[in-house]
Amino acid sequence: MSPTKCQDQVVLDLWHPLAAVDEVPAGTVQETVLLEERISYVSDGEGNAAVWRSRPELPAGSPVDIGTLGGCLPIKLAYGYIWTSLGTPPAELFPIPEYAEADRRRLNAATIGVNVSAPRAIENFLDMGHFPYVHTDILGAEPHTEVKEYDVELSVERDEIVATRCRFFQPMASTASTGGADVEYIYRVPHPYCSVLYKSSPIDESRLDVIAVFLQPVDQEHVRAHMMLCVLDEENEDKVIKRFQQTIFGQDKPILENQFPKRLPLDPRAETPIRADKSAIAYRRWLSQKGVTYGVIPAAT
Numbered sequence: 001m002s003p004t005k006c007q008d009q010v011v012l013d014l015w016h017p018l019a020a021v022d023e024v025p026a027g028t029v030q031e032t033v034l035l036e037e038r039i040s041y042v043s044d045g046e047g048n049a050a051v052w053r054s055r056p057e058l059p060a061g062s063p064v065d066i067g068t069l070g071g072c073l074p075i076k077l078a079y080g081y082i083w084t085s086l087g088t089p090p091a092e093l094f095p096i097p098e099y100a101e102a103d104r105r106r107l108n109a110a111t112i113g114v115n116v117s118a119p120r121a122i123e124n125f126l127d128m129g130h131f132p133y134v135h136t137d138i139l140g141a142e143p144h145t146e147v148k149e150y151d152v153e154l155s156v157e158r159d160e161i162v163a164t165r166c167r168f169f170q171p172m173a174s175t176a177s178t179g180g181a182d183v184e185y186i187y188r189v190p191h192p193y194c195s196v197l198y199k200s201s202p203i204d205e206s207r208l209d210v211i212a213v214f215l216q217p218v219d220q221e222h223v224r225a226h227m228m229l230c231v232l233d234e235e236n237e238d239k240v241i242k243r244f245q246q247t248i249f250g251q252d253k254p255i256l257e258n259q260f261p262k263r264l265p266l267d268p269r270a271e272t273p274i275r276a277d278k279s280a281i282a283y284r285r286w287l288s289q290k291g292v293t294y295g296v297i298p299a300a301t
């Protein structure tokens with residue numbers, strides 16, 4: 001870890017995910033790292049939780065009653081996770097309206113530590129070009145390697161990047177698939193370190209499965225990637241749905257960890273763009289406009 005902690009006020013003021021609420025043992029202190037700071041949290045297993053900067057008198061594993069805690073950090077329970085902030089966060093986290101739909105399966109597919117910056121991980125999530133090569137015979141297959149023209153916009157009103165009309169041939173788009181199909185994607189980047197993907201549901205063509213990646217920045221070059229699923233699937237057990245996503249992510253992890261440099265260069269000339277990188281270019285520009293410096297190599301001014 002670098003000797004100086006995060007100085008980036010934009011990033012300090014964001015909400016950051018720490019853990020899937022369902023996976024937190026109730027009533028005892030848990031520890032993690034956020035932006036190079038040790039952070040403790042507790043859940044009572046009944047929908048209440050608290051987060052604070054770790055203190056020696058409350059070591060990990062010790063029992064604690066939420067009602068007795070003072071000096072806590074901001075907290076939000078959303079999309080199945082505990083979120084906090086080290087600065088002054090906005091009142092609301094970005095919306096995912098589908099999360100409230102009663103017939104969906106809502107799962108944390110996995111929380112996985114990865115030696116990469118959060119922005120590099122977001123860019124990989126946005127990139128369809130790697131599907132046939134990295135997720136061979138699942139999310140892509142030769143000869144269907146072309147990334148077709150798609151649209152990218154920065155929604156000023158919602159302050160997020162949206163890529164639409166993304167189409168890709170997928171041999172096995174999800175656990176509910178019965179064969180190959182042209183799958184439609186919509187990508188949202190509503191938070192510098194979070195992305196929400198919508199893809200055609202194999203069982204209901206009028207609706208979309210939702211897969212999100214919420215990155216917890218441990219430091220500038222390490223994340224914990226929390227993978228949220230909110231899908232239509234009445235057949236498969238949780239563990240089967242989770243395993244599918246874990247397989248995909250297991251294929252991405254070595255690719256992510258081999259990225260160089262690990263922090264994302266924001267200078268438009270740093271890496272040669274191709275058409276498939278349209279969403280990546282918009283994302284880099286948006287990070288520059290926001291003034292994000294953590295996890296990136298800012299463009300020279």
Ligand SMILES: [Fe+2]
Nearest residue numbers: 124130134252
């Ligand atoms: Fe991937």
